[in-house]
Amino acid sequence: MRALFHFVCLAYPRDFRTRYFRQIVGDYEQHQADVPGGFAYLLRMLSDVLVSGLQLRFEMMGRDLSIALRRLRQSPLLVFIVVITFALGIGANVTVFSVLNAVLLQPLPYPNAPRLITIRVINPHWPEIYPDSMSLPDLWDMRTRTTTLQSLAGFNEGSRTLTGYGKPVALHATDITWRFFDTLGVKPELGRFATQQDTERAKPQVVISDALWRSRFNGDTNVVGKTITLNGVATQIIGVAPPGLQTPDPFGAGFYRADIWTLVSEHAASNFRGWRSMFAIGVIRPGVSFQAVRADVNRVQEQLRVQYPGYDGHNSAIVTPLRDAIVGNSAPALLWMIFCAVLGVFAIMCANVASLLLTQTNARTHELSMRVALGASRSRIMHQLLTESGVLAVFGGIVGVAIAFIALREFTAVASDEIPRLAAARIDLPVMLYSTAIVILAALFAGSAPAWMLASTPSLSLIRSASRSGIASNRRVQSALVVLEIAVALALVTASGLSLRSFYALTHADIGVRAQGVYLSGVFTFPRERFPTADSKAVIMDRLQRRLAGIPGATSSLALNYPLGDASITSNLDIAGVRHAPGNTPDAVFNPITPAYFQALGIPLLRGRGFTNDDSSSSAPVAIVGASFAKFFPKGTSLVGRRLRMNLLNLRRPRTWMTIVGVVADTRNGATANVQPEVYLPLPQTSNGWINAVVYAPHADPAAVRREISAAFENADPLSPAPAVHTYAELMADSARSVRFSAALFTALGLIALALAIAGIFGVVSYAVSQRQAEFGIRMAIGSTPVAIMRNVLAGVVTLLCAGVAIGLVLAALAGRAIGTQLYDVQSLDVATLTAVTAILAATALLAGALPALRAARVDPARTLRYE
């Protein structure tokens, strides 16, 4: 019974409990003696204890709160600084956590999410060609022969042009097999999704996105069954997908938003086993283990290898949970790193606020000692101090969440392409819970330093107001906090420096083409349905070239691809007179171009000749190769005059021997890419599904050139949308997006950390100087000079700095190691960066210390001594 009382009495605040517990229990025992067996009385008693206990606690909290508010109103500057500091730290924290939550912690947005897997089929000998994809016949076999999968579907990214609704519109398409939506587990918003019969119908079938339905079809509920024209082909709409449905992109950046899902026949005659056009996504049968699926898929792949040695002889299948495939390898590491960085800023923030509050507590020693003398218990005063820091943290938290809200909007706008699933990040319930936890932590960390200081100071010295011993321990705590701040700031600024240097190196790397004055169009696709023959495409290309040639002062050309373009084709080839082991034939990048391509990009011709207009569809097949092509030949062989043969469908005369007529310098497909052997062919001798324009116009007005290139495409084919136009500067910056992103982030965090550290140093030194006025006065009186006093103060700063830098260098080395994979052309332990960062930190730290030091030097001995 006593134990029960003990437990329920915990509702009372402690001081009340210690004073009245014995009386309450005594009264109950007395009542039991007077009126035995009164169970109802016991219940009443316990509920009374509980209710009045909580009431006492709330009253106490309310009192603390009103005292805290009253006190804080007296120092608006302190409140302002602390709230801003808290807001920055909490804001950064909440922003990053909401990203982390969306990207790494939330499930995928499909009903079947936990059971979704991908199957990647790879050929170790041809890694560049159709990486990870499957042919439709293989997909069919995999679907019908496996027993552990409930459903398996293929999909691939594509594009279509929609005509008949104003200007032609380029639509982002996903080609799918009919099980696609079943596999994901999503239901249509309108109409239906595909059935197996749909794929065999004469008229192509399509599912449109909710966004397209609303924007192009005004949300018309009769849209199902309508016929639209895609790439010039009449296509029937069978359904509308639910809003926001995204297509998983397990081999790219997470997801993409498709406008339409076009149905592909699973076993049309045109499908052949060698054409690996589909990515595979499947859903595991309920209750089947992932290992069982892996074994099952490998078993079927083994059958295919034996059955179709010509196509699948070398292929092997890799099964991965879709979640892992989407989130990828680099994003999680980067995010956790950023999260660590933000926690570092948070630590600095708490240290700073703690330091500020310590200074305040010291200034309040008189008040607090009065209260102790009047009988306030220590725990009451600690409660009071924690309530104050709690109020500040809550204000800071509110402003911080507001900052996070804005930051997140900016952040998702900038980096959605970079980080899979980032677009889904928002301030939701888990994030709010996290924010609450962070606010509580902030209040405890920042508030506990003064409270602890108070608890560790003997009462006597508290009462002996403004005691020196209290201040000494106080200063030790503050110094430790400043050392921590310097260390974290150093690490963060180093990470930022390394990222900035990488970004510069990446965007200024020499990739073998001229960087200035070059304009590059995006891919212009020839829809197969409208341009079935090479000649029909040639008409368009002629028109295009004539218009481009009209740009004043420009050198213009057409090409299948260009360095940093995303339309390259790799093929394996035979070289006359050089034998290669089967399955080990050399690969080369293949690029049909018009003659001016090399002049436009400034690629020097090293040997032989360039292409001319005489290299036509009817003339002898010729090729120009990059210098690295020499690696396929014995050393010293002259490349000009040698012959090669490619296995490509794009050639007008497939498998004919081509003579090498020239050698040009190598190019690279980006700063981090290796040089690949490249084969250039005359454009008229090939027939391609798409084309790019490459224009060099050094002196023309950039806006006019861009307009003119777009106009040339619109003029050449009014039924297709004109591609976008870029410069190399833009493409370089774009290819370094992820580094730019981390550089921007680390720089922001680094600057916040640096600012906080400077504020911390300034605060501590100012405070120390103000406490040592008397000492300085005496020193001056006995002959010390102002310079010596300044030196004395700054020596303190240097001590803090050295300790901070020593710890900081270790942290910086760890940080550098952690972002090592992100770096380009910079060592993770880069001496130049570390030196520069340390110098910046030292300079700012000394500057922050110099102001109070100057004040110390101006002490008037007569005055300060009089005060004592």
Next chain:
Amino acid sequence: MAPDPRSPLPLSPRVFYVLLALADGEQHGYAIARAIETKSGGTVRITSGTLYPIMRQMLDDGWIGEVDDEDPRRRSYSLTPRGRRIAQAEAARLAEVVRLARSCKLLPAGA
């Protein structure tokens, strides 16, 4: 100058009954609670759980005082002069209320 004893009025019934219970002389907590229940004819119900928080406030405000009892488990309480003045002021206030009720014929005269 002593504070005006009317300033804390009106008192809550429980507080007033505690003062009434102590008006006869010093008592310990349990006896106070029982006295309140009997004196109010059971309309004011109170246990030690709610009694002591009220009494602590009254102690802090100097309305009652605390003395040690022979039984070490309990302590006795008594009215301070200030507590007595406040109880008187409250009783006077209530008498005035009763007078008013009579003049409005809400209560029979002289009952």
